[in-house]
Amino acid sequence: MENLHPADETQERILTEAEILFAQKGFRGVTVREVTEAAHANLASVNYYFGSKQNLYLEVFKKRWLPRARQLNQAFDKNVAGAGSDPPGIPEVVEALARAVLEEGVMSEDERFRHHQLMSRELAEPSDAFDLVIKEAIRPMIEKMTRYFGRASLGRRTDREIALCIFSVMGMVLYFNFARPLISTVTGEPYDKGFMARVVSHIVDFSLYGLLGRKEDAPCSAP
Amino acid sequence: MENLHPADETQERILTEAEILFAQKGFRGVTVREVTEAAHANLASVNYYFGSKQNLYLEVFKKRWLPRARQLNQAFDKNVAGAGSDPPGIPEVVEALARAVLEEGVMSEDERFRHHQLMSRELAEPSDAFDLVIKEAIRPMIEKMTRYFGRASLGRRTDREIALCIFSVMGMVLYFNFARPLISTVTGEPYDKGFMARVVSHIVDFSLYGLLGRKEDAPCSAP
């Protein structure tokens, strides 16, 4: 007779629920009991499949986070290529990035939110997964953008200045994710699709022209 | 005979060490044992003076975080006033903000770092202290900046767009603090005074002119 929950499916369910909970409350904030209950699995299953809670956390990054990071990376490439201009200019690259990272595309709004939450936690308080995040996802992305920006000869900026610019853009992007409680409290607006769309075009506009140096009659967010 | 550790001093020591630890590891990551040991106080003293761990956390915000937030706020005002121009322009306001928040002034580098760490944690995962942070520190600051920016008639931006701009600047500022592990790993540079000075001028420049609209070639609104 077949089992109701075959092994590999149980593993998958645990990974799924673990990721949701780790993103919400961080490693320390989550208990193994919580995870297994959410996954409708037995308390012992985490240790059976993953050896320890710590290793489950790492596996969430290896099996779930990393593939999505690569998806985003590909979406970015596709967006840049889709913009047409060759070589792509700064506006095209920045918009491609913001779209890939913030807009509903390959993954759902919730999934993307979790993705950034998990990453933000690692960036602020590194653990086992930090190296993996840096080496496999962030550094390649930064190198790619440095090449784009360098090729477009970004003002007379040095590589070091370009790195600061990239961090600034990343900072805005992540901030609009992790500070959601602040932002919706202060603006009084719901964090919905419409708001996100305004955030994306704001970030593009702000990154390109800042507060003062706007293109005449700039695009910015409409309503 | 006088006591070696009078009551009020013990309270103060506990607050001091608690703040350091909460900033480093968050509420859940810190144990009462850790705090009392660091403060050279008894395990029972946290409950004696503060009632509970949760309330100790809240008191750290009331007694330590808030006064410093007000100091930063005053430093900001002073910087704006010191810039001379009346009414102050956008560049003056942005620079005054970045200086107040990032540069070594009223408080030490470590102290400022802790301050932002504590705040970032609340912004991402609100607890009891969230309302206090918003009402007493962030909202007043945002309102003040909205007035400055509005008075300087920032392009033809609406209040809603101005709010997004303010969040963007805040996002960069906080990101350069909380993502230190990432930034020093990727740049390979130490997070010292020299680096921070470059970060401040980068943030000012980036906020004002973005990637493209630099001073020399893109005057649109009045400086």
Place this chain on the structure above:
DNA sequence: GTCTATAGCAGGATAGAC
């Protein structure tokens, strides 16, 4: 006010039946 001792509980991990 300070300290020791401990109650009382939650958590991660494991042994062993099925």
Place this chain on the structure above:
DNA sequence: GTCTATCCTGCTATAGAC
């Protein structure tokens, strides 16, 4: 592979001696 029962550690909070 799955599940129950349990061990053991480490936590917050408190009682009560000094």
